[in-house]
Amino acid sequence: MNKDKYTRLLPIEGAYNVRDLGGYPTKDGKQVKWKKLLRSGDLNELTLQDLNYLKDIPVITDIDFRSFQEKEAAPDKRMESLKEYVWLPVDAGDMNDIKITDVTLIPKMMEEAYRTIIRKFQNEYKRFFEILINRQAAPLLFHCSAGKDRTGIAAALLLSALGVDKETVMQDYLLSAEYIKGKYDFLIRMQPALEPLTTVRPEYLEAALQVIDKEFGGMEQFLHRNLNVDSEKLKELYTE
Template sequence: MMVIFLTVNLLNIHHGYNFRDLGGYHTQDGKTLRAHKLVRAGKLSDLSDRDLSYLADYGVRDDVDFRSPDEKKMAPDRVPEGTVYHFDPVFPHDETKVSKSWAEEQQAFSLDALGGHHNMIRTYGDMIVNPTSQKAYRAFFDVLLANENSGQSVLFHCSAGKDRTGMAAVFLLSALGVDEATIRTDYLTTNDYVGGALQAVLDKAKAGGANANMLQGLTDLWVAKPEYLDTALATIDKNYGSMAQYLHQALQLTGGELKDLRQFYLI
């Protein structure tokens, strides 16, 4: 398999993680993604006033929040001045973490070291075929299609900027004509930036008496694994035949809209 080394444009955010500008990626036909147009990110709830000012100056004009209603309620976004907030839940609840009580989750994960891994495999398949997910990703493209002004960025995020955000990036980069090796590398790059947040989760679990199985399960919830993305891509191929067909049939992107996206976001 081809290995791609990306130049990652990490934003200078002090109270958040995994904020990345996708500008600079190349398409298969020799074009380049514009900078200051597409930003993928983790949660915005902890941003400082300085971070908000930074994002406003960076040009962020749309904030697309893929989290569930409960996640939004527990940790509402801090939105930069002048930015339009779009609540766009991919799931009605957070399927990227086990939807059980903490006590039930501890019990299940403590008995099975692969519990978190299996949960993520199921989630990635569901993200492809779930009508709520498809509606959310179509709404995301509607925001992208309304952002033709140069220098204005669409920021899209979930909690860690890994799964729901990761698949949004997969769909978007595919629509723009980026090759699969680059898309895969972008997806896995999240692992370079979630280590601190993961360690905090593991430390809290250890303090609560979590065993090795539980710690492995939690780790699998927090990292981006090739097999998670492979599950999504295999589900697309099985149900739609190809990514191009998925974008057309499930997300209802027309040829004209694909042309507009490439005009807005490529140089």
């Protein structure tokens, strides 16, 4: 086995939290294909070596969940293999512009931001799945700024649609806590109370999953009715 081919965290120097969703087992006894579905933080500081690594995969679709302000301030560097860049802004607001006086409320604000994403940004995630299913989009990379919240929800929805169990979905989500270490070190040193804003916690994703269960009839119904996901087609493309 080529060890590099089956690497969860990719050896990217100029971005945080760049990882492969391949290898996760599905309930029907298969696994998610490697080197097809990648998730990451922002791509504005990719090195030439990084760009060549992503080109060699080769990444052909870049889906950007960041706000207009975020993408204009730090535009993605694009690898030569890229055929399509798709901007799907998911901007819940609550995760940005939190005043220092609000720090004790950050965990609850993060939970509410996750609920807001599920309720208000279904069109963006619906388009995400349309691209995955209806276009020859893979290998595909999707990202936001840190690759933990908007991207974390996208990955949770995608893995769920592919038949990955909830426990594994949560484990993948929580990997961001390890893989974005360093990105916010200066901020946390200056304002330790902001730490809940810079990481992931089980209760954040659980807040989103509870909305799906209580307001939309559960994950399967939400994916099918609200996001128009053809799970069988998705599995044909991305599991083996």
